[in-house]
Amino acid sequence: MQPKNTYILAIESSCDDTACAILENDRVLSNYIANQKIHEEYGGVVPELASRAHQSNIIPVVNEALKQANITKEHLSAIAFTKGPGLMGSLLVGTSFAKSLSLSLNIPLIDVHHMYGHILAHFIENGQEKPSYPFLALTISGGHTQIVQVNSPSDMEVLGTTQDDAVGEAFDKTGKLLGLGYPAGPLVDQLAQKGNKKAFEFPVPKAPELNYSFSGFKTSVLYFLQRETQKDPDFIKNNLEDICASVQHTIIKILFKKLEKAVQQTGIKQVAIGGGVSANSGIRARLTSMQTQGWKTFIPPFEYTTDNAAMIGIAGYFKFLEKDFAGLEVTAAPRIHI
Template structure:
């Protein structure tokens, strides 16, 4: 089967992303990060995120097409003019790119950020009369491990464990495109909890990578912390109680935080989150008897978390599928392109009313 050439765009949060794929093969994957913009605020500021997307989306899409052209002389990336988030005002002058469809993330995410990518994708679709495919950002994370995968798809049914700054979810993958949400966070997501701990410890933003490094030097058993919902029969997650417990521990040591305490706290907090992942994953394995596990989301760029999930998969004799590159754990458009290629081959999710396509910031499975 001839694989579709997909141009994908994602502006769901604080990275401006574009990618080109041929089926599951990634031809380019371009990401413009906004970390330096938001770190002084300790989190993503929506209106600043939107402005940065407006400034970068032309370059990012053009660069994705240019890099794809290095592998295939089918793409043009000359003189793409930015939409600045206003679809009707776009001025795009480019020889028609030889792509089969355009895919764009419509949610979940920050509404002001989402609208920039959607507007740009709508313009390209209308100008070049290319099919437009609307993609769920979390489906992209779910299928990120399939990027550049050779051979057959993972054995189904599969369990998908997703953890990012805004979401923590367990998903039953009956087949690609057919999902059942088994559990999700009831409050803070795992990535959000890590950022909040980093803020309490004055470590900077984003918190995840900093905590991972400091935790290597700490004793995770030196500070007792609760394992959220470990005895609950459902498959939901909760990290607000863990965050509160850590806050009281930090307050108990006074205003001066020693290096040793910081190392131990980050290690203990990281361990508690990992145990929450593995406890819920094990319960889901016992209940649903999956044939494989899929892992996705920026939180799992953490090697410690991946090691704990790998151990659980091994104990249950289940294959674990991971993204091939660290760039595919965090937000990116390559995963959106992969998800769209499956939709394209099935004739699914083509947008009929392109002008009417809108952001869905609270979109779920």
């Protein structure tokens, strides 16, 4: 039997958002996030600024999460936190705070792999149908692009991964070339919905087996824009929506070419997506359309796609049930792998 009224306080600080959530078993009571706007003027996350902002934000964020959940710290059963991967300075803030809170309250400490959180977000109780094991997960974010076979909450196998850049970086770098703000991914998506996805053709990179590659794709977009703007200085302005639609169409083609291959090889037709890029409307629509081929697909609510602490909380809850706790000697691991 699962324990009743297990309260997990979860902290996520892997990049530039300071987040804290409170879960009662698998149900979210609060999921509070403090965003860092300062990085917008730099066109990307500045690690030193991110870690300093986490130091300022973490206590107010934790207090607000407890307040919204309408519980006190004395109700807590365990503290979960993101161990990695991520920015070292940012992870250290969350790790140190979690260890201190665990020690002061004398309750278990649970270290969570960030990507496990993205995958297990599908099991947050929201009245939705959940995947059954085994299933395939396409994890897509600014730092990751992976196809993972999920056999249980603690047993996951990477079937394919990016050999260079992640899909989120491909979206953001393309947006930067087009003069869009940061983060550019959501802006590319918005513009793509108004454009012609077949206006321009970009190559699909070749990568072995179930792996991905986006470095060459980014270069092809760069050379294309340089070539066309030499002919017409107003090319980007006059074709912005069509460029975004064509870029997004190609990225989706790249992602699903390997995902379809993974389904064929494993015979697993339960497929879920996770990570910040899974908020993309085109990717969501394409995954849903695969149900006509016998797939059973799972798409997380928008609030659990980008980095958030609720996903760390549900991953922590599964580890709590297994009594898989960390010692106070645990450290942040910026390059940890599944």
